[in-house]
Amino acid sequence: MKVAIIGGGITGLSAFHELEKQRAVNGMNIEAELFEADSKLGGKIETLHREGFTIERGPDSFLARKPEMLSLAQELGLEDQLVKNETGKAFIVNNGDFHPIPEGSVMGIPTRVRPFLRSSLLSNSGKLRASADLWLPDKRTEGNDESLGLFFRKRFGDELVDRVLEPLLSGMYAGEMNELSLESTFPQFSYMGKKHRSLILGSRSMAKQRKQSAGTGQKSGLFRTFKGGLSVIVDELEKKAREGSIHKQKQLLELTPLENGYNLQFADGTNKEADRVILTMPHEITANVLPSFSAREEMKSLPGASIATVAIALKSSALADRIEGTGFLIPKGNDAVLKAVTLVHKKWPNMVPEGHALLRCFVGRPGNDDIVSKSDEEIVGQTLRDVRSFLEIREEPLFTNVTRWQNAMPKYTVGHQTRVADWESALSKEYPGVYIAGAFYKGIGLPDCVRQGQEVAVKALQ
Ligand SMILES: Cc1cc2nc3c(=O)[nH]c(=O)nc-3n(C[C@H](O)[C@H](O)[C@H](O)COP(=O)(O)OP(=O)(O)OC[C@H]3O[C@@H](n4cnc5c(N)ncnc54)[C@H](O)[C@@H]3O)c2cc1C
The missing domain is CATH 3.90.660.20 (Protoporphyrinogen oxidase, mitochondrial; domain 2)
Known part of the structure; x- marks a missing residue:
């Protein structure tokens, strides 16, 4: 079976690696090839070395708690090159001054009373309003997505949202709190609200569990990178690939259905045939290579x-x-x-x-x-x-x-999950054997992208 992977970012590379693994471990007859438009692999991962500095132009690290990227690094033999971040206070600017995020906060949500009450970030009335989360009911109806802004404002009022949660959370998803989807960005808070009603109590219980599983109770860095920067894992994945299986400067222009499989037309005038195709490029480029896809315009409009x-x-x-x-x-x-x-x-x-x-x-x-x-x-x-x-x-x-x-x-706006599920369903009917994966669909962080790459590879083989 010929599988073409388009895009050599971390999603495409993970899909490629997974297919190679399946071939080696299960003896499956798979011929996987990866096509990348650029002259280098890595996509948004780009490490620059200059005058003794290691500079990350895109992501600088990954969250160790989500296991996929860490496991991939271990599987590739990069364990001894992993580095933990130094922990230290993070500050938020308010009225021109630096204010530490209150100790014990979980993604901005206070879990400890004293540091929260002492915090200079919020006024007394802001603190009082945020504490209302402790007794307010969770009135959401099952299955309905809503904006992060609306969800948190109902629980904590405006001050905690504008001064703490907005700079912390919307930074990760580069969107306005009032537009971003709760279910697609931080589903853990939605779950927490359903389980504990109060997000303060839910975050406290989560922090306790994490502390217990960490064992020592000592503060330890949550993020990892490699001694030589994140490009180390990209280079390793490239090094481990079969000769001739990765093609750079191969920009896919269009995908045309054949009687069996697809024809891939590249910008350099060449063509290739494949039985299955995994598309990991940004959504608007993906929409462009699928000229007769019914959700093409909607896909392009994803902000x-x-x-x-x-x-x-x-x-x-x-x-x-x-x-x-x-x-x-x-x-x-x-x-x-x-x-x-x-x-x-x-x-x-x-x-x-x-x-x-x-x-x-x-x-x-x-x-x-x-x-x-x-x-x-x-x-x-x-x-x-x-x-x-x-x-x-x-x-x-x-x-x-x-x-x-x-x-x-x-930007994962409200309703994102449903939209992506609809696209996948339409794709399976209109372009059977073609799959989408990557940062624009089911998670932005590097571990989410690795997971999507691995999952889509397994799906393509079924
Ligand atoms: C500034 C910044 C900071 C970030 N910080 C972090 C962080 O610290 N931690 C974290 O976990 N995440 C972070 N992220 C998010 C994370 O880096 C990305 O979500 C992830 O790298 C995306 O990987 P991907 O493979 O899905 O997409 P990409 O990396 O975008 O890869 C897609 C690839 O497809 C190629 N391509 C495009 N069109 C075509 C075509 N027609 N034919 C062939 N190939 C094509 C592109 O050249 C590219 O290489 C950050 C992102 C940015 C931008």
Whole structure:
């Protein structure tokens, strides 16, 4: 059976690896080939090495609690290259000042009374309103999706949402809280509400369970990367592939049904035939290669958000240490285009040479992302102006690096899960043997993408 995988990001690579595994372990007659439009693999995973700095242009790490990416790393023999993040306080800016996220918070939801009551992030009335979650009933009806904003505002009121949850959660999904789907982004909170009614009580119980399973009770980093950055896993997957099974600079233009299987037409004028096709590119490109797909227009209309990452390399002496944490978030409502800053030298000290500092800044917000299409000079200028309003930078940066991610962050708006299920169902009738997987469908994080790649590979073989 010939299986073509389109896209060499982490989803496509995981699907490819899974198919190769099935062939080797179960002796299945599978001929898997991967086609990537770019001249390099990895998609959004892109690690840059410059002057002793390891700079991530896209993702910087993965959550270890979701097992798929960690297991893949172990399976590839990369265990000894894994690094944990240094833990430290994260701060949120409010009225120009840094405020630590209250200790014991689970994704912004307070679980411990004292740190919450002492927090300078919320007013007394904001704290009182947030505590109403403890006794408010959960009035949702079964099976109905709703926006994250609506769901959390009902439980906690506006202040906790605007000052804490919005900068923390909407950053991960690059969308407005009032548009994002609860069921597709943070289904655990929906489940928690049903099980415990109160999200504070549910988060407390979850935190307790995690502490118990971690054993020692010691605070430990939740994220992992590799000593040489995330591209290490991409390089390893490429190294392990059969010779001639991965093709770069092969941009798929169109998929045409044949009597048995499909013809794949590439931008370089070549064609290839396959029995099964796994599409892992962004949704609008996927819609374009399926000219007669009934959900094509709807698929194209799935919104994406734009963001730029700006790395600023400095000597340590150039940066006045105003906060003891690993980074800070800037909620919307501030004039800044800056959304978040990671102090890489504190979170991942092995990525930065001794005596130096590295800031990784995220710029562009939902509804205010014009900055992302500006020139490098403009982006760096605006980013530095914004950073300087929060941190003291005494010397010019050693260098900067800008990466634009246009429409690259999927926005899972309300009803997303149902839409994706409908597309899959339509695809199975109109293009049997063609499958979709990746960040635009069932999870954005790297472990979610690995899981989707593995699952779609198994599905393609059935
Ligand atoms: C700035 C940023 C920071 C992030 N931070 C984190 C983080 O810290 N942790 C985390 O877990 N996640 C993070 N994410 C999310 C995560 O990086 C992505 O969701 C994930 O990498 C997407 O993988 P993918 O394989 O689904 O898609 P992609 O990586 O987009 O891969 C798709 C591939 O398809 C190729 N392609 C496109 N069109 C064609 C075509 N016509 N023919 C052939 N090939 C084609 C593309 O070139 C690309 O290589 C971040 C994302 C961004 C943008």
